Amino acid sequence: MKLPPLKALPVFEAVARLNSFSLAADELAVSQSAISHQIKQLETYLGEQLFWRNGRTLSLTDEGRQYLDGISTALLQIERASEQLLGHEESRLRLSVFSSFAVRWLVPRLPDLQRLHPQVELSLEMSIESPVLSDRVADCFITIHKESPAYSYELLYVERLFPVCSQDYWQKMRRELGRESAEAETLPLSTDDISQFPLLSTHSIFDKTAGDWQAWYKAVDASIPKHANVQHFSHMLLALEAARFHQGIVLTNDYMLSTTKDSEDFVRLPCHLVMTGDEFYFAWKTSRRKERGLQLLRKWLLDEAISSGLRSA
Structure with a gap:
């Protein structure tokens, strides 16, 4: 079995992970010159340059990155196997x-x-x-x-989006839509009903403006009405918080409402859903x-x- 200088492998991993010879020396409790010697020995054995050095800047070469991907797994497996044999379950x-x-x-x-x-x-x-x-x-x-x-x-x-709003906002919607009776509470809302209220949109879902609401309307062969008030947010976390504070209707997914508190704060509206892909x-x-x-x-x-x-x- 032909192996590289084994002492140099954890040194190389530490330098690559910390992006620093001096930090690697501190972590391994050796001198910086010892770190440099081990890296030089490994590069000589491999016949490849593993790091680009430009003043204080240090970065992996393509060969170094490829080598790191291979040996990182091997070093981790050695560590895990040793821990198991020693009886360490962490x-x-x-x-x-x-x-x-x-x-x-x-x-x-x-x-x-x-x-x-x-x-x-x-x-x-x-x-x-x-x-x-x-x-x-x-x-x-x-x-x-x-x-x-x-x-x-x-x-x-598998992600799907559906419209929700706060409990208080749902009561406001019911009043304005004339759905205050218990029987009317579960009747399906139409796309026209939804468009009467602010639509809180998340840009990051489809990476385009109002892409989430466009997909929701398209699912039933409709489009966002020109009169609709669409408010834009970069992330679903922001849009959902705006809905929590009664600012409109947001399209969200299952994992965003997976805790008891969220299920109590929000109402899932009686509407269709759309798959994001x-x-x-x-x-x-x-x-x-x-x-x-x-x-x-x-x-x-x-x-x-x-x-x-x-x-x-």
Whole structure:
């Protein structure tokens, strides 16, 4: 078996992760010259330059990035295997997750994860867009893309949008629409009914102005009336908060209303829904599939998705 200088591998991983020779030296409790020597030894063995050095700026070369992706997994597997043999059950996992999914669905459920699996130490990495699947970013991901063949995927949720408003705003709507009787409360609202009130729109869902409401109207072969008052927000979290404070009607999804408090604050209007085309997956590197921490987290997420109604059994 022909192996590279093994002492240099954790040094290379630390420098690449911290993007600094000096910080890596502090973490590994060695001198900066020792770090430089190990990196130079590894580059000589590989015959490739792993870092670009420009004054104080340090960055991985393409070859360095490719090498890091390969050895990071191997080093983690060595660490996990050693911990299991030593009887240490702790599993430290970095989960990259969309900010809205984390805030509205995942974080309220974390005490349950800690109670059931105290050996799993979960660190959340917030992302606005779907991140690149790589050990450099996180150990596992909640993503809407299934592009990397090196990863396995578990479906958690197929996104759909439906209109909601606050409890107080619903009473206002009923008065103005003449639906104050108990019998009229559950009668379907038409697109014309909805357009009489401010439409709170989230730009980030379809990445275009009023794209969410355009899709909702299009689902029943209609379009947004010219007289409609559309108010624009960059993110669903903002639009939903505006609706919470009685400012209009917002299109939201299931995980945004997954807690008891949210279900009490909002009313889901008797209207049609629209599918966005996005599917949310829990993703983990297939080569790490036997790690107990990943197995526990995958099963817990799936159980929670089923019990909360995000997906069927």
